[in-house]
Amino acid sequence: xxxxxxxxxxxxxxxxxxxxxxxxxxxxxxxxxxxxxxxxxxxxxxxxxxxxxxxxxxxxxxxxxxxxxxxxxxxxxxxxxxxxxxxxxxxxxxxxxxxxxxxxxxxxxxxxxxxxxxxxxxxxxxxxxxxxxxxxxxxxxx
Amino acid sequence: xxxxxxxxxxxxxxxxxxxxxxxxxxxxxxxxxxxxxxxxxxxxxxxxxxxxxxxxxxxxxxxxxxxxxxxxxxxxxxxxxxxxxxxxxxxxxxxxxxxxxxxxxxxxxxxxxxxxxxxxxxxxxxxxxxxxxxxxxxxxxx
DNA sequence: CGAGAAAACTATGTTACTATCAAAAAGCGC
DNA sequence: GCGCTTTTTGATAGTAACATAGTTTTCTCG
Numbered sequence: 381x382x383x384x385x386x387x388x389x390x391x392x393x394x395x396x397x398x399x400x401x402x403x404x405x406x407x408x409x410x411x412x413x414x415x416x417x418x419x420x421x422x423x424x425x426x427x428x429x430x431x432x433x434x435x436x437x438x439x440x441x442x443x444x445x446x447x448x449x450x451x452x453x454x455x456x457x458x459x460x461x462x463x464x465x466x467x468x469x470x471x472x473x474x475x476x477x478x479x480x481x482x483x484x485x486x487x488x489x490x491x492x493x494x495x496x497x498x499x500x501x502x503x504x505x506x507x508x509x510x511x512x513x514x515x516x517x518x519x520x521x522x
Numbered sequence: 523x524x525x526x527x528x529x530x531x532x533x534x535x536x537x538x539x540x541x542x543x544x545x546x547x548x549x550x551x552x553x554x555x556x557x558x559x560x561x562x563x564x565x566x567x568x569x570x571x572x573x574x575x576x577x578x579x580x581x582x583x584x585x586x587x588x589x590x591x592x593x594x595x596x597x598x599x600x601x602x603x604x605x606x607x608x609x610x611x612x613x614x615x616x617x618x619x620x621x622x623x624x625x626x627x628x629x630x631x632x633x634x635x636x637x638x639x640x641x642x643x644x645x646x647x648x649x650x651x652x653x654x655x656x657x658x659x660x661x662x663x664x
Numbered sequence: 665c666g667a668g669a670a671a672a673c674t675a676t677g678t679t680a681c682t683a684t685c686a687a688a689a690a691g692c693g694c
Numbered sequence: 695g696c697g698c699t700t701t702t703t704g705a706t707a708g709t710a711a712c713a714t715a716g717t718t719t720t721c722t723c724g
Binding site for chain 4: 526527528560561562563580581582583584585
């Protein structure tokens with residue numbers, strides 16, 4: 381699996397929040413029910429998004445979570461980074477330390493190309509763009 | 523990590539064997555020492571390659587493992603398949619069941635493109651080609 | 665045939681990820 | 695202030711991947 385479950389859940393939840401197009405807070409419970417994700421598990425994931433300044437949260441009645449900044453300012457890569465820390469975008473396919481242009485592994489060149497393409501998916505797209513697409517095309521998060 | 527440790531070790535070991543350009547048997551111990559991989563762990567991986575008809579093995583003195591068929595007939599994808607079974611080449615990036623052209627997830631199209639490129643790396647290259655490159659360019663397996 | 669060498673098999677331990685639960689802290693409204 | 699709601703935090707299991715150790719089986723060669 382390319383992404384961890386945590387990353388996938390966090391991604392879907394963030395897209396769900398952004399697609400609502402409102403600043404109102406949503407409860408974690410509602411998100412978990414809408415997307416079919418374990419409430420407690422999701423709560424912990426969203427918590428780390430909050431700590432990384434991607435979401436803001438309020439407790440108590442009418443509380444919940446919301447985006448901490450405009451959806452145009454949140455790249456998908458930021459989400460993955462906040463959730464899983466180091467990603468596989470820069471790792472050698474064969475796990476060799478110090479693999480690079482000077483001391484390449486056998487698959488280095490081909491992998492570098494594919495790697496760039498994957499990297500671009502997450503670095504060149506924002507929550508805003510994606511939620512736009514979701515609403516226009518009626519894409520699913522579940 | 524895109525590939526599991528098992529897959530990486532198996533890949534490197536297979537390339538090592540193919541690069542020797544001889545039909546003589548190599549011991550698992552020698553491979554494990556040359557590549558810096560745990561002997562027992564590697565033995566288990568090579569065992570499954572043997573069971574899938576990619577390697578052949580002999581016990582006892584002068585025993586060891588060798589390719590079961592010409593290196594030109596072994597695609598890298600065959601190795602991954604034998605080691606890990608189902609790969610991530612056909613999975614949805616967001617883990618949604620039934621994600622496809624009709625009911626796509628938000629990232630489906632972009633991912634499908636990157637996915638194809640990765641798939642090609644493993645399906646369109648054989649042990650023969652890669653070991654050729656390794657010897658010509660002096661690439662490293664460790 | 666017996667000794668040694670090597671793969672094959674079985675078992676155990678370690679770590680990280682996934683998932684769930686329970687309690688605490690914080691905020692809202694009456 | 696009190697009770698309710700909701701996030702936050704900490705603790706606890708289950709599971710799979712990673713790693714190591716030991717034992718058994720099979721083969722070769724003297």
